[in-house]
Amino acid sequence: AQSVTQLDSQVPVFEEAPVELRCNYSSSVSVYLFWYVQYPNQGLQLLLKYLSGSTLVKGINGFEAEFNKSQTSFHLRKPSVHISDTAEYFCAVSPIFGNEKLTFGTGTRLTIIP
Amino acid sequence: DTEVTQTPKHLVMGMTNKKSLKCEQHMGHRAMYWYKQKAKKPPELMFVYSYEKLSINESVPSRFSPECPNSSLLNLHLHALQPEDSALYLCASSQGRGGRGEQYFGPGTRLTVT
Numbered sequence A: 001a002q003s004v005t006q007l008d009s010q011v012p013v014f015e016e017a018p019v020e021l022r023c024n025y026s027s028s029v030s031v032y033l034f035w036y037v038q039y040p041n042q043g044l045q046l047l048l049k050y051l052s053g054s055t056l057v058k059g060i061n062g063f064e065a066e067f068n069k070s071q072t073s074f075h076l077r078k079p080s081v082h083i084s085d086t087a088e089y090f091c092a093v094s095p096i097f098g099n100e101k102l103t104f105g106t107g108t109r110l111t112i113i114p
Numbered sequence B: 001d002t003e004v005t006q007t008p009k010h011l012v013m014g015m016t017n018k019k020s021l022k023c024e025q026h027m028g029h030r031a032m033y034w035y036k037q038k039a040k041k042p043p044e045l046m047f048v049y050s051y052e053k054l055s056i057n058e059s060v061p062s063r064f065s066p067e068c069p070n071s072s073l074l075n076l077h078l079h080a081l082q083p084e085d086s087a088l089y090l091c092a093s094s095q096g097r098g099g100r101g102e103q104y105f106g107p108g109t110r111l112t113v114t
Helices: none
Strands: A002-005 A010-014 A019-021 A024-027 A031-038 A044-050 A056-058 A064-068 A073-078 A087-095 A108-113 B004-007 B010-013 B018-025 B031-037 B044-050 B053-057 B064-070 B073-079 B087-094 B109-113
Touching (some): A010 A019, A024 A031, A024 A073, A044 A064, B010 B018, B018 B087, B031 B073, B053 B064
Parallel strands (some): B010 B109
Antiparallel strands (some): A002 A024, A019 A073, A064 A073, A087 A108, B018 B073, B031 B087, B044 B053, B064 B073
């Protein structure tokens, strides 16, 4: 079984400041890792994914995340945020072998302050 | 093309009505999913179809009935719903067995049960 922890339920950040959204996971098997973004009244959009290889992955809209196996973390970062980044961000994992169920964290609400 | 479409966008139904939600993808994906999402919560998995067969039912009440007519289409039939069933219903798809676990989501159907 897998579990995902997003400790920060809300993160307020000033416009053009950097941001880091934290994600830690627990799993007895190897997993793929994902970040999804959900804008108000919309579905989820895949922001980036870690499948294998380089631990630093780049996604859409200037976001990047670093996989740290020893700390079982997959934190999301952006060097300079914009008003349009206001959204809910979900970290998720799925087992590499076996079913394709996504296990989501509880989400982090990113609010950009003008 | 990574688009999953869902209709209708909004649906209001009474507790005695019968209605259906529809989902379509043309990415050649062989796994399709229904999720329920309440406000400020992550999506909760309801059903998984793999190669057009129901592979996972997360103990969903029988008033929700999924159907997968072909590999591109997924329906969710609704009957005798309760007000607590009001939520955003999301459809997703993925490659299926041997894939990398990433799921692509539709924009959702906002369901209100009166």
